[in-house]
Amino acid sequence: MATKDNLTAVLYGIEDMRLEQRPIPVPKDHQVLLKMESVGICGSDVHYLVSGRIGPFIVEKPMIIGHEASGTVLQVGKDVKSLKPGDRVAIEPGVGCRVCSFCKEGDYHLCAEMIFCATPPVDGNLSRYYVHDADFCYKLPDNVSLDEGALMEPLSVGVHACKRANVRFGDVVLILGAGPIGLVTLLSAKAMGATKTIITDVVEGRLKKAKEIGADYTLKIEKNMSEEQIVKTIKELLGEDPNISLDCTGVEQCVRVALQATKTGGVVTLVGLGKFEMNLPLTSALIREVDIRGVFRYNNDYPTAIEMVKTGKANVKTLITHHYKIEDTVKAFHTAKTGEGNPIKILIHASADWKP
Structure with missing residues (x-):
């Protein structure tokens, strides 16, 4: 890739959020490289910033924040058949082991080996570029925006x-x-x-x-x-x-x-x-x-959530109250933390191309 700009939001500890450059990741055979677009701030993200932990999950080393996200496929691994460069996707942030009884029975969200974005020690996806397993990236219909795509994560909790x-x-x-x-x-x-x-x-x-x-x-x-x-x-x-x-x-x-x-x-x-x-x-x-x-997160619910938005059954766009570019991540989290301006859903835009 021509660019080397992979600006990334990294949580180092309590009230210590930093922006830094990270290497652009390389997708494995079953993964896709994504140009990240919209990333929502979740209450759990704020909790990690303020308290450094949620229950047994403790921020003990620098962790990339963010898990409510959408992006555009830039590159696919050699085994990926479901997506192609240019596809716009909603990213389901949790990936199970695929072999335990929970995963095999469809309850992968209960997998003991679950890897979930921005849950210590796993990195999240508030970066310019990010790799993710292709089968947990869901193609967005033409009438569903990337902003709405990021909201498929919280909507899936409701579903x-x-x-x-x-x-x-x-x-x-x-x-x-x-x-x-x-x-x-x-x-x-x-x-x-x-x-x-x-x-x-x-x-x-x-x-x-x-x-x-x-x-x-x-x-x-x-x-x-x-x-x-x-x-x-x-x-x-x-x-x-x-x-x-x-x-x-x-x-x-x-x-x-x-x-x-x-x-x-x-x-x-x-x-x-x-x-x-x-x-x-x-x-x-x-x-x-x-x-x-x-209730714990969701499983097999992204397709339902996307269909609800596609068909007009659920209007998530109305929940978006604030937009920030990734350079203003600290400011965005301040808004989330203080509640200034009565935020409901705050989006951070990771792409350098984004314009307000």
Whole structure:
């Protein structure tokens, strides 16, 4: 390649993000070399910057950040048949071992050997150039932009959460939390046929966006509201009990509300990760046979997410609030960290060709 510019965003430790040149990687036989385009900032990226760790995953050596991404294929390995130079792709950031029972059964996201972008010690993809396994790069339809391609990662979380909850036409759905994951879960629930939806949050601006993208009801949680009041208000607004609840916060109070508000025989799906241990009203949920299901990332959900955007069932473009070029990565993370300007989804543009 003529260029040697592979500007890369590297997290060295707590509050220590640096831009530096890295060698342009060479694809293996089953990989593609990508000219990176749009990379979204995820809450986990911010958490690594602020805390240096998420649970057992600790930043112990410099790590390239970024995992919500799209790019354009520049070069393909000799065994790659599915892609060609010039193809625009969404990049699924997690690759399993392919040989364990989980991978063989299609649950590759549960693989113990999972390699996931920007999860220590694995590097992410906020670079000018990046290599990735070709079978985890999904070609974008002509009517889906590269910016939307980067949002296939969070949208896939919403798709997977709604598949786990078995959302179908006619369902009455409660979503707790209207951050980026709550909003993509709302988009997914509506696309899958949820007839009536309500979403809660403590921030009015997020609820306004939720209303714009299809929420039937919104509820702002005030500091002085008791759990009983929250549950009662949810049911009053809906006119009935939700048969599916999805918590996208990980906050103990929200999980408790989900368990208490959900209709007898319904499903509570926990999407957000919070404290390792919580005090929850389990007995009431158990004797009412409320199913409690966990969610971890996604598997085989990118094609569904892309199809939802292609067909207009889900408008992710409306969630993008901020754009930065890669040279302004530190500034972009400052916006994400402080919430200045009410960001929902921040995109960093890795290509030197990008113009605002």
